Amino acid sequence: MWIALAVNAAMFAAEIAAGLAAGSQALRADALDFLGDAANYAISLGVAGSALAWRARAALAKGGTLALLGLFILVSTLVAIWSGRTPYAELMGVVGIVALVANGGVALMLFRFRSGDANRRSVWICSRNDAIGNVAVVAAALGVFGTGTAWPDLIVAGVMAALGISGGWQIVHHARRDLRTSQHERHSISAYASQ
Known part of the structure; x- marks a missing residue:
């Protein structure tokens, strides 16, 4: 996870700069996703080996943050609809391909984390969403290039926002289940100890 x-x-630093230079909402959305994932991995490393309740609380924070980032991307995309600026498709495409290679490698490294507690699953969900988002950014670049309009970029940014909101909800759902399991285990241990 340190490599991830x-x-x-x-990639956050590279993509936010490229998103601003290209005028691409999809690249900016992907950059914010990279930032959220970097924080996700840092939190996961911080709670590795902790009790289930602590890992679940960390996953709750990560899920909520991911959903909020998704909402931010959605709002900024809606605002960008009125700007009318067409992004630079070539820069979008190159950066999207580099990001896809980076995220594809991370997703392969973290594939084994797709099951387990909410904290472990959150790592996999974020990696999976990143790879899907990168394919979408490349498709948006092709769409912008082909149509000469910003709509493919805006549509992909909206889809990425929906992925962030959905992924955040999934993580929160699993984390709440893990918290209930942890509380049940704690009550069982307390009841056993009092006998």
């Missing part, structure tokens, strides 16, 4: 953290932090 470093890759995501570096």
Whole structure:
């Protein structure tokens, strides 16, 4: 996960700069996703080996943050509809491909985390969403290039926002279930100890 953290932090810096230079909402959305994932991996590393309740609380925070980032992306995309600026498709495409390679590698490294507690699943969900988002950014670049309009970029940014909101909800759902399991285990231990 340390490698995933470093890759995501570096890609956030590169993509936010490229998103601003290209005028691309999809690249900015993907950059914010990289930032959220870097924070996700840092939190996961911080609670690794902790009790289930602590890992579940960390997953709740991560899920809520991911959903909020999704909402932010959605709002900024709606605002961008009125700007009328067409992004630079070539820069979008190149950066999207580089991000896809980076995220594809991270997703392969973290594939084994797709099951387990909410904290472990959150790592996999974020990696999976990243790879899907990168394919969408490349498709948006092709769409912008082909149509000469910003609509493909805006549509992909909206889809990425929906992915963030959905992924955040999934993480929160699993985390709440893990918290209930942890509370049940704690009550069982307390009842056993009092006998």
